[in-house]
Amino acid sequence: MKPSLWFEETKLAADPRAWNIVVVLPTRDEAATTRSVIEELRVAFQENGLPEPVIVIADDSCDETRHMAAGMGVRVVNGEGKGLGFAMQKGLKAALTLNPDVVCSMDADGQSDPREIMKFLEPLARREADMVLGSRFLQPGLIQYRYRAINRLGTIILAGILRRVTGLPLTDSHGGLRAMRAEVVRHFDILGTHTYVQETIIDAHQKGFRIKEVPSVWRKRERGKSRVVGSIPKYIMYTLPILMIRSGMHVRWLYRLAFWIVVAAVVYFVVIFAEAGFSKERLYDRIPALLCIAMMGIIGIQIFTVGFLAEMLRLIKAKLDQVGHE
Ligand SMILES: Nc1nc2c(ncn2[C@@H]2O[C@H](COP(=O)(O)OP(=O)(O)O)[C@@H](O)[C@H]2O)c(=O)[nH]1
Ligand SMILES: [Mg+2]
Structure with missing residues (x-):
């Protein structure tokens, strides 16, 4: 589908240090990692001379994740237990109320490395892209643990669908970190409640926003267990209908x-x-x-x-x- 440029472009300051950046973290029972992820995020911003990010968690936890996060000055949005996609829609909406220039999202399980943040912000600053996605497959060695063949197959299928639908040379279907101009988030229309990752890529592309991938590491999940891609067939089963509907x-x-x-x-x-x-x-x-x-x-x-x-x-x-x- 040909992108339709019907949104109104707002200008971003050239220097990311002047931006108000909101980071949304989806969390489901991540008490074991949330504290260190939030601390790591704040340190990464500080080390890069960026102002402290406003952090929002889109939470569906039964453990103490939200109390811990609230105690660290993080805003908490209740995902209502309706799935990652639904929680992220609420989290992103909450992020927009904070008048951001840029909204980032990052998994709260420690698999993404927030020290890479500048790599994600620079293409926005250079106005080369409106949405910057992390890819684990743009360079060898980015996945820092044994990646199961079945998961690789799942990413090959999903990335293939994304390439076909968007015509973009995408190599990954779901990196853990991304940065978006607030404009992109403001225009999201998401149908899926289980996952938002691929649908938002299609949605942004259909609206004419420019999407770019940057190489990004994928660390081992040290605590807790992967749920979204824990079962690849289930993940594809949830994701495929939405991708089919969104792409026509x-x-x-x-x-x-x-x-x-x-x-x-x-x-x-x-x-x-x-x-x-x-x-x-x-x-x-x-x-x-x-x-x-x-x-x-x-x-x-x-x-x-x-x-x-x-x-x-x-x-x-x-x-x-x-x-x-x-
Ligand atoms: N709010 C919310 N977050 C979720 C849900 N499922 C997973 N997450 C969060 O989404 C992020 C990625 O989940 P994970 O299971 O590690 O995904 P994977 O590494 O792609 O398999 C983590 O921060 C999870 O806590 C959910 O149902 N609701
Ligand atoms: Mg994970």
């Missing part, structure tokens, strides 16, 4: 399915007609087959209609999103 792939697939069912019905009819020696009378002996062909035709037409309605809903949503942002 579901409409193409429905149209194709309808087309091939109708073709199969026609071929089946020709076969039984030939078997009947092209005699209409002898076709009456093939009532079950004729009923089957009729069913295939009806199913094909119905699937086509569903595809048509889905496309209409997609266009209406795009229009509503546009009106909502104007």
Whole structure:
């Protein structure tokens, strides 16, 4: 899809040290790592001469994560236990109320290294990009632990879908750290409640924002356990429908399915007609087959209609999103 540049561009100061930066961390039972991640983040900003970031956690924890974070002066947004995507939507919305120039997001499990922050801010400062994503695959050796083959396969599939949908040369589907101009976040329209990572990439691209990847390390998760990508099939199952809907792939697939069912019905009819020696009378002996062909035709037409309605809903949503942002 061709990006539509209907947002109004606001200017960023050239120097990141003049920016108000808000960092949103999604957390679910990360009491073991949250303190060190927040401290590391603050130190990283200080070491780079950046003003102290405002930190927001989008929390779905049952452990003491939120109390600990609140005690460290971090804002806490309740994710309501509806999933990472939902929590991040609320966290990002809360970040926007703080009047940021740039919003960053980072996993709270310590896998991302906040000392890389300048790498993410520089492309924004140079106005080369509006959204900067971390990639673990732009250089060798960025993943600092044994990365399971099944997880690699999952990232290959998801990054492949993202490349296909956006046409961008993306190499990773979900780095742990990213930086975005506030404008990008303000224009997000996210459907998924389970994950937001890939959908926001598609959403930003469709709105004409420029996206860039930078190489970024992926450290070992020292404490707690990975949940989002803990089960790759589950992750793909949750993510794929949203990516299909956002890209319009579901409409193409429905149209194709309808087309091939109708073709199969026609071929089946020709076969039984030939078997009947092209005699209409002898076709009456093939009532079950004729009923089957009729069913295939009806199913094909119905699937086509569903595809048509889905496309209409997609266009209406795009229009509503546009009106909502104007
Ligand atoms: N708010 C919220 N955060 C979550 C949820 N699931 C995972 N997270 C957080 O999202 C970040 C990435 O999760 P993780 O399981 O490490 O993802 P992975 O490394 O990609 O498998 C971590 O900071 C988690 O605490 C959730 O359901 N809600
Ligand atoms: Mg993780």
